[in-house]
Amino acid sequence: MENFAIVIHGGAGTILRDSMSPELEKQYKAKLSESVKAGYDILSKGGTALDAVAASIKVLEDSPLFNAGKGSVFNHEGKNEMDASIMDGKTLMAGAVAGARAIRNPIDGARVVMEKSPHVMFSGEGADTFAREQGLKMEEPAYFYDEKRWQQLQQIKDQEKITLDHSSGTPGWVHPKDAEFLHAPDDSIGAGKKFGTVGCAALDKKGNLAAGTSTGGMTNKKWGRVGDSPIIGSGTYANNKTCAVSCTGHGEYFIRNVVAYDVSALMEYKGMTLEQATHEVVMNKLKPQGGEGGLIAIDTKGNIAMPFNTAGMYRACMNKDGKSEVKIYKE
Amino acid sequence: MENFAIVIHGGAGTILRDSMSPELEKQYKAKLSESVKAGYDILSKGGTALDAVAASIKVLEDSPLFNAGKGSVFNHEGKNEMDASIMDGKTLMAGAVAGARAIRNPIDGARVVMEKSPHVMFSGEGADTFAREQGLKMEEPAYFYDEKRWQQLQQIKDQEKITLDHSSGTPGWVHPKDAEFLHAPDDSIGAGKKFGTVGCAALDKKGNLAAGTSTGGMTNKKWGRVGDSPIIGSGTYANNKTCAVSCTGHGEYFIRNVVAYDVSALMEYKGMTLEQATHEVVMNKLKPQGGEGGLIAIDTKGNIAMPFNTAGMYRACMNKDGKSEVKIYKE
Numbered sequence: 001m002e003n004f005a006i007v008i009h010g011g012a013g014t015i016l017r018d019s020m021s022p023e024l025e026k027q028y029k030a031k032l033s034e035s036v037k038a039g040y041d042i043l044s045k046g047g048t049a050l051d052a053v054a055a056s057i058k059v060l061e062d063s064p065l066f067n068a069g070k071g072s073v074f075n076h077e078g079k080n081e082m083d084a085s086i087m088d089g090k091t092l093m094a095g096a097v098a099g100a101r102a103i104r105n106p107i108d109g110a111r112v113v114m115e116k117s118p119h120v121m122f123s124g125e126g127a128d129t130f131a132r133e134q135g136l137k138m139e140e141p142a143y144f145y146d147e148k149r150w151q152q153l154q155q156i157k158d159q160e161k162i163t164l165d166h167s168s169g170t171p172g173w174v175h176p177k178d179a180e181f182l183h184a185p186d187d188s189i190g191a192g193k194k195f196g197t198v199g200c201a202a203l204d205k206k207g208n209l210a211a212g213t214s215t216g217g218m219t220n221k222k223w224g225r226v227g228d229s230p231i232i233g234s235g236t237y238a239n240n241k242t243c244a245v246s247c248t249g250h251g252e253y254f255i256r257n258v259v260a261y262d263v264s265a266l267m268e269y270k271g272m273t274l275e276q277a278t279h280e281v282v283m284n285k286l287k288p289q290g291g292e293g294g295l296i297a298i299d300t301k302g303n304i305a306m307p308f309n310t311a312g313m314y315r316a317c318m319n320k321d322g323k324s325e326v327k328i329y330k331e
Numbered sequence: 332m333e334n335f336a337i338v339i340h341g342g343a344g345t346i347l348r349d350s351m352s353p354e355l356e357k358q359y360k361a362k363l364s365e366s367v368k369a370g371y372d373i374l375s376k377g378g379t380a381l382d383a384v385a386a387s388i389k390v391l392e393d394s395p396l397f398n399a400g401k402g403s404v405f406n407h408e409g410k411n412e413m414d415a416s417i418m419d420g421k422t423l424m425a426g427a428v429a430g431a432r433a434i435r436n437p438i439d440g441a442r443v444v445m446e447k448s449p450h451v452m453f454s455g456e457g458a459d460t461f462a463r464e465q466g467l468k469m470e471e472p473a474y475f476y477d478e479k480r481w482q483q484l485q486q487i488k489d490q491e492k493i494t495l496d497h498s499s500g501t502p503g504w505v506h507p508k509d510a511e512f513l514h515a516p517d518d519s520i521g522a523g524k525k526f527g528t529v530g531c532a533a534l535d536k537k538g539n540l541a542a543g544t545s546t547g548g549m550t551n552k553k554w555g556r557v558g559d560s561p562i563i564g565s566g567t568y569a570n571n572k573t574c575a576v577s578c579t580g581h582g583e584y585f586i587r588n589v590v591a592y593d594v595s596a597l598m599e600y601k602g603m604t605l606e607q608a609t610h611e612v613v614m615n616k617l618k619p620q621g622g623e624g625g626l627i628a629i630d631t632k633g634n635i636a637m638p639f640n641t642a643g644m645y646r647a648c649m650n651k652d653g654k655s656e657v658k659i660y661k662e
Contacts, residue, residue: 224457
């Protein structure tokens with residue numbers, strides 16, 4: 001039987017068992033199972049890793065439990081700005097959208113950039129325009145709206161006012177030490193600081209790898225901030241020589257450390273295993289810098305790694321035998 | 332005497348001696364000399380690599396000879412959209428702007444993102460807004476306007492009409508095989524296909540490395556296309572462990588190959604020299620894929636590499652003894 005496998009994440013952060021209700025935990029696990037199964041079903045029928053990655057991510061984008069697609073967080077102006085990227089390990093082709101506002105499934109937006117344009121990355125209105133021209137399903141702001149996300153924005157704006165009253169900052173300016181606090185709680189459905197992003201990496205029966213990532217970004221985001229999710233090499237990378245990777249975490253650290261490609265480079269150039277390379281990047285490089293987060297990765301043999309240096313990471317995986325794992329906390 | 336050195340580029344492409352007038356060649360060489368000298372003077376007085384990189388790039392941004400800052404090419408809507416990034420090899424901090432329209436010197440925009448915000452990348456209007464709030468010099472569209480660039484846009488739009496008349500494409504859609512042709516001639520001052528970008532990498536007396544890149548993008552650019560120039564890891568990378576790199580070329584290939592960081596990874600993980608690593612990436616990886624372009628790089632010992640797989644690359648370097656090279660063609 002040909003080998004294949006799939007792994008997904010739904011964001012990492014301060015996800016604590018004590019602050020999660022049994023009912024909510026059940027909802028998260030059910031949606032993670034549904035997502036990983038959607039990709040698994042495609043792979044088991046001989047479908048491509050790319051199709052599996054897109055299908056799994058769409059399940060998470062369509063759920064308001066996760067900060068991507070429907071239920072994305074709001075930026076400072078009270079709007080949704082979504083980022084996504086996808087990469088094909090066979091061809092090294094890649095696509096990404098940054099700051100999209102109307103594409104129902106941003107991961108599909110990234111995919112049409114890859115498959116239907118000669119470019120890799122489209123941003124802002126242009127990303128929406130291209131997706132519309134390509135016939136993707138578009139939505140009004142009301143579709144993406146989630147009341148809890150809206151309340152999060154109001155809370156953070158209130159906190160920001162308090163912070164500014166006690167600092168010498170100019171209006172709109174937040175000291176870096178405060179910024180993490182102000183931006184971080186992008187998901188108060190559970191509790192604590194979370195980096196809401198979803199992603200998937202898959203190996204298909206033909207031995208091809210693919211990875212994708214999608215996010216609603218940071219609550220109260222300003223200045224058109226772009227994180228690592230739409231950046232090929234940082235948030236997403238796939239190469240049939242080595243592995244496929246999707247990241248979630250404090251995006252700035254993931255960009256500076258070129259995290260997704262670094263896992264591949266450590267495997268290709270230093271001969272590390274997937275387990276060693278992902279551990280090296282998440283625990284030995286990111287963690288000492290304060291770069292909170294995690295990643296999911298899969299190699300050409302179907303080995304899977306899901307390391308994170310935060311309290312928890314929503315994650316699930318499934319191998320060719322249909323054996324699945326769905327986890328939230330450290331174990 | 333402490334070691335220091337600096338290297339710059341002004342874009343790579345089909346730059347042929349036959350199609351360049353002696354007068355124009357003189358202008359290019361004079362501006363390249365002025366740029367590399369601006370950074371050299373800072374380094375020789377004990378200034379930082381970051382200051383040198385910014386100063387050298389500003390000279391090129393301020394000249395309409397190069398496709399960055401003043402004299403940037405026009406996008407499909409007849410507007411300038413500029414991208415830039417900068418990275419500090421000592422701290423691994425980085426900053427970038429994508430799609431900025433009003434920052435007089437986009438490299439300064441990238442630098443304030445790095446130094447005055449907790450983020451790495453700002454895009455679109457937000458990038459301009461942040462730069463304005465930080466007190467950077469802003470300009471109206473008239474400042475960036477260059478008549479020759481405007482004529483290039485009109486020519487390409489005419490070509491595009493012809494292409495579409497003979498294809499089954501939907502309006503606004505260009506087949507990938509045509510797109511390179513339609514987008515590529517971003518600089519008809521000389522002749523032929525060019526990738527107009529400017530960049531600099533420097534080593535200062537304290538042993539710190541820095542790199543930066545700035546571009547006006549592609550003529551007739553659509554959908555908010557983002558190339559490699561503002562992408563940390565692809566267009567720009569610096570790390571005191573290894574090297575500082577700035578790229579110029581067909582951006583999509585540079586993103587998919589995570590070019591700037593790959594040079595660093597080959598040095599750190601495979602023990603390659605700067606010469607070996609840059610040759611490997613530009614000649615053995617990019618060229619076989621059709622990824623046209625080049626890069627400049629400097630290592631911690633002040634070694635310099637300026638490989639390119641196109642006919643020419645505007646480039647110059649200067650070492651601690653004040654010895655300089657200013658070149659355009661293959662030699």
